[in-house]
Amino acid sequence: MPQPIIYLQREFREEFIEKIQTIAPDYQIKTRLNEEELQEVEISVGWSKKYSEALLQSPQLKWVQSISAGVDYLPLDEFSNQEILLSNGSGIHALSISEHIIGVLLSYYRGLTQAVKAQEQRDWVQDTIHYDQLAGKNLLVVGTGHIGQQLSKSIHSLGVKVYGINTTGHPVEGFIETYSIKNLAKIVPEMDIVVGILPGTQETYHIFNSDIFEKMKKSAVFINVGRGDTVHTKELITALEEKQFAFAALDVFEEEPLPKENPLWEFDNLLITPHISGMTVNFQNKFMKIFLANLKSYVENKELSVNQVELERGY
Amino acid sequence: MPQPIIYLQREFREEFIEKIQTIAPDYQIKTRLNEEELQEVEISVGWSKKYSEALLQSPQLKWVQSISAGVDYLPLDEFSNQEILLSNGSGIHALSISEHIIGVLLSYYRGLTQAVKAQEQRDWVQDTIHYDQLAGKNLLVVGTGHIGQQLSKSIHSLGVKVYGINTTGHPVEGFIETYSIKNLAKIVPEMDIVVGILPGTQETYHIFNSDIFEKMKKSAVFINVGRGDTVHTKELITALEEKQFAFAALDVFEEEPLPKENPLWEFDNLLITPHISGMTVNFQNKFMKIFLANLKSYVENKELSVNQVELERGY
Numbered sequence: 358m359p360q361p362i363i364y365l366q367r368e369f370r371e372e373f374i375e376k377i378q379t380i381a382p383d384y385q386i387k388t389r390l391n392e393e394e395l396q397e398v399e400i401s402v403g404w405s406k407k408y409s410e411a412l413l414q415s416p417q418l419k420w421v422q423s424i425s426a427g428v429d430y431l432p433l434d435e436f437s438n439q440e441i442l443l444s445n446g447s448g449i450h451a452l453s454i455s456e457h458i459i460g461v462l463l464s465y466y467r468g469l470t471q472a473v474k475a476q477e478q479r480d481w482v483q484d485t486i487h488y489d490q491l492a493g494k495n496l497l498v499v500g501t502g503h504i505g506q507q508l509s510k511s512i513h514s515l516g517v518k519v520y521g522i523n524t525t526g527h528p529v530e531g532f533i534e535t536y537s538i539k540n541l542a543k544i545v546p547e548m549d550i551v552v553g554i555l556p557g558t559q560e561t562y563h564i565f566n567s568d569i570f571e572k573m574k575k576s577a578v579f580i581n582v583g584r585g586d587t588v589h590t591k592e593l594i595t596a597l598e599e600k601q602f603a604f605a606a607l608d609v610f611e612e613e614p615l616p617k618e619n620p621l622w623e624f625d626n627l628l629i630t631p632h633i634s635g636m637t638v639n640f641q642n643k644f645m646k647i648f649l650a651n652l653k654s655y656v657e658n659k660e661l662s663v664n665q666v667e668l669e670r671g672y
Numbered sequence: 673m674p675q676p677i678i679y680l681q682r683e684f685r686e687e688f689i690e691k692i693q694t695i696a697p698d699y700q701i702k703t704r705l706n707e708e709e710l711q712e713v714e715i716s717v718g719w720s721k722k723y724s725e726a727l728l729q730s731p732q733l734k735w736v737q738s739i740s741a742g743v744d745y746l747p748l749d750e751f752s753n754q755e756i757l758l759s760n761g762s763g764i765h766a767l768s769i770s771e772h773i774i775g776v777l778l779s780y781y782r783g784l785t786q787a788v789k790a791q792e793q794r795d796w797v798q799d800t801i802h803y804d805q806l807a808g809k810n811l812l813v814v815g816t817g818h819i820g821q822q823l824s825k826s827i828h829s830l831g832v833k834v835y836g837i838n839t840t841g842h843p844v845e846g847f848i849e850t851y852s853i854k855n856l857a858k859i860v861p862e863m864d865i866v867v868g869i870l871p872g873t874q875e876t877y878h879i880f881n882s883d884i885f886e887k888m889k890k891s892a893v894f895i896n897v898g899r900g901d902t903v904h905t906k907e908l909i910t911a912l913e914e915k916q917f918a919f920a921a922l923d924v925f926e927e928e929p930l931p932k933e934n935p936l937w938e939f940d941n942l943l944i945t946p947h948i949s950g951m952t953v954n955f956q957n958k959f960m961k962i963f964l965a966n967l968k969s970y971v972e973n974k975e976l977s978v979n980q981v982e983l984e985r986g987y
Contacts, residue, residue, distance in 0.1 A: 460778025467775040472945045473788040479937040481929035483946040514829030614796035622794040630787045631798040638805045
């Protein structure tokens with residue numbers, strides 16, 4: 358009988374390959390697969406579109422360790438039918454995304470985005486610069502998972518009052534109060550900052566729409582670093598045109614890369630970043646902490662010890 | 673005998689005028705002065721160039737409350753000769769400047785300055801974006817006064833290790849270690865971030881020069897929010913050209929507004945902001961906290977209770 362395969366969608370440093378082999382000595386490790394090998398993959402680290410169909414047809418596939426936190430791009434129904442375990446990379450990007458959000462907020466409040474543009478014109482814009490203070494603001498984190506908790510911790514220490522939204526409104530440490538997602542529109546009018554960090558599910562699709570935008574303070578800021586399709590892009594464009602709130606920053610989009618002809622590019626009251634908020638230094642170390650912990654428990658008893666995704670829920 | 677005058681260089685809200693009058697009922701409050709009144713000014717809030725000569729010739733002038741933190745633009749020698757008390761606005765701008773510095777750092781580390789420029793070109797620059805992590809960095813605060821202490825407190829909570837430089841190297845709460853200014857060049861090679869928050873004095877003139885820039889890490893960031901002339905601009909230009917370190921951000925300059933023809937405008941590895949880091953919301957409240965405290969102690973016993981400037985030292 359051939360050895361089962363651990364397929365790695367991307368390259369990892371030799372030190373990590375050695376650790377994998379030590380924990381799972383009976384497995385072969387592959388970063389490319391021929392047709393026969395496709396039938397022997399038991400563990401897939403990352404998910405390759407190229408191999409998707411073949412892997413799903415293989416009876417050997419038992420566990421997929423996603424590299425990303427979001428897993429809505431994966432064939433969750435088929436994983437469920439075939440009882441394939443799924444774990445995600447949640448937490449790896451938390452610190453980066455938290456730093457990104459704080460950076461975006463202070464760029465706006467301290468007039469830095471304006472200053473960058475003025476510098477290109479050699480323009481000393483002291484009199485027209487917009488400025489405000491982050492400390493003292495009310496911030497609503499929509500999605501109180503790993504990233505939301507890291508953000509809460511960091512930005513609380515800068516004097517921001519942090520509230521949270523999650524599915525049921527269950528309390529989470531570090532949030533002054535948490536509300537159920539059904540109450541989103543009710544809470545929004547009191548907030549200076551609304552940050553979307555939601556996974557892509559049926560419930561979250563287009564949840565940030567005109568109902569929400571119209572209720573925001575005129576001076577408010579909206580940031581999305583969750584899934585692109587949690588934002589109703591057309592209604593956001595209307596909100597930006599009508600200045601329903603003051604400033605938005607999007608790192609994710611319904612279509613990526615954002616097409617050249619998309620009207621979003623033009624707004625002065627919108628900062629576009631090209632899906633970079635999660636980019637993180639020491640990625641391999643952070644990812645391997647999760648994967649190796651899971652590999653150990655999987656080898657021992659076919660269970661995952663961290664970051665297992667509930668397939669029905671989708672996160 | 674005419675009533676002594678409190679001269680206010682700028683307008684303040686009625687509530688504050690009333691408070692001044694309550695604390696100092698024997699004084700007149702003026703925001704403009706005729707020739708006779710110039711002779712009766714005892715307290716000057718702010719310093720008007722227009723009235724400078726006349727006020728210095730008046731024997732009545734006893735106390736100048738500067739609105740700014742820096743006082744190097746004032747005739748300190750003449751204040752000293754005439755035993756005129758001086759207090760400054762140190763502390764008012766600390767939170768704003770601290771937020772500005774953190775904003776600048778995260779803008780750089782999270783690629784936001786790059787993203788702003790790319791957006792203008794409708795350019796999805798995911799592959800070329802520079803990113804790094806603020807948490808874990810070593811930061812040197814050169815000048816451990818109000819602003820430096822506020823910065824230390826805030827940025828420490830974001831995972832940054834904060835070191836300080838002051839005149840004698842005396843310890844200051846919130847800094848892992850402090851060093852004497854004589855040791856600046858020795859410490860700089862170990863730092864990821866160097867922030868200048870120095871007042872303008874003979875000792876600090878051009879203290880950030882090629883000796884320092886050459887010793888910085890290639891990956892380091894230099895920020896100046898102190899006095900413009902603490903930086904040797906020509907040597908900074910050389911450092912930027914030769915990429916002696918990675919990124920600089922200047923909010924203050926040897927000449928302001930920065931002239932159109934100044935070569936600094938052109939550098940991609942430099943962020944120019946137009947002396948905005950201290951701009952602060954609720955300025956009047958913050959300033960009046962200082963001034964009213966001093967006015968009370970001045971009326972009682974001709975002493976200042978906060979922010980008195982040592983005229984020989986200059987801060």
